[in-house]
Amino acid sequence: MKILDETSRTLNEFLLLPGLTTEECTPDNVDLTTPVVRHRVGEQSPVRIATPLVSAIMQAVSSPRLAVALAEVGGLSFVHQNQPIGAQVEDVRAVKRHKAGFRTSEINVKPSTTLGEVAQLLGDVDQGVAVVTDDGSAEGRFLGIIGPDDFHLHRHGSGEVVTARMRAYDELTTAPATISLSDANEMIWANRLDVLPVLDGDRLVSLVLKRDYQAHKTFHNASVDSRKRFRVGAGINSRDYADRVPALVEAGADVLCLDSSDGYSVYQKKAIEFVRDRYGEKVFVGAGNVVDARAFRYLAEAGADFVKVGIGGGSICITRDQKGIGRGQASALIDVVRERDAYAAETGMYVPVCCDGGLLADYHMAIALACGADFIMLGRYFARFDEAPSRKVRVEGQFFKEYWGEGSRRAQNAARYGHTGEISFEEGVDGFVPYAGSLADNVGLTRTKLKATMVSCGATTLRDFHENAVLVQVSERSYEQNTAEVRLRKRSVDAGE
Known part of the structure; x- marks a missing residue:
């Protein structure tokens, strides 16, 4: 037995001290771009994202719809692996069919x-x-389009077929599949179009919508590959990787990640070695989760392209209650980040660190980044949004989204937790999180908060933030000082602002 001479600290136990804010240190000058996969020190990572947020490898979180929405705002989603290989492959393909500014049709109907x-x-x-x-399929011969402005149910009747009101192919302005987004937008404005079908022969490739024009300007930091397709990650496990990895690579997954509650294992090493032996450095695979320097070094030396940090700190996770395993997220990050930097100094290779769990508020993200995390993986945060795949339900007059852990009986993700057959005991729970609206609006607000924090700390890049941030532990008395009761004004009662 060995007892560490430390107190396990959470992110909630730290605050940042303000740094010197210079004239150059403004929100517009703050760059949140971060590396996702390993790279040589002094060089750029092959995969970078403009928003340091990625979605958790969970059924309740990472759907293709959420992956597209997150890629639009500069993040990255990891499609969950707790499903048949074919289903996960189709999820990846559904995302890769989207090019920035080009929509793959979600609604395809027959003439009847x-x-x-x-x-x-x-x-x-x-x-x-x-x-x-x-x-009536996305692969069928294109006949035309129909929108809400083309018919009125009371006037035309709900039983009338679409061919009577649709805009037919030969009446439409269309574009070839080789068109660029800027040229497509030029055609839309020049021809006063609301939608531009992009065709390859008589098959629809994508749609460009006029109402997306502002979004094209807003989402100029989208996560895209060399062909302007949205980037997407995919979870894998240490059991069927020999079959799952090739299928996901063929589907176009940009980054893979081993999904396990305990990443410090020979099984993860073998999975990484399989990827390296088969694909060399062409396929990127992250590993984890870990909570200390030993485990980080083990996975980095095995060839992991990034390492996830965090065990038992997630809002939906009860691993600590069930098995007594874990570590405060701040303590885990500080230890792993120190080892990451030592590994980089020794080998010349920088292996990014992902903070996964222990984040209950937006400011915890700032604390995690100040501790040295390169990017942050979030479950509960994304589960609240419209784009998450779970149901929106009403409970006692308020809207919630369903949310369940991968260690719950509902998920039945036995492979992730090392159970044989069905889950024998739960390491996650099944519940609800408050509904929060659209992903774009909420991520935009989080980005604004992160930039404001960095400005106050005198940093314009995440590297500056990590190197120069000054953290201080918070005492129990400090918490009490910030919890004085104030009766909040209700805007509906008094809006005199």
């Missing part, structure tokens, strides 16, 4: 589809138009 059915479909997604093909 009724206006009533189309109206219902249009109400369920954000696309704005339905695509009519000969067989």
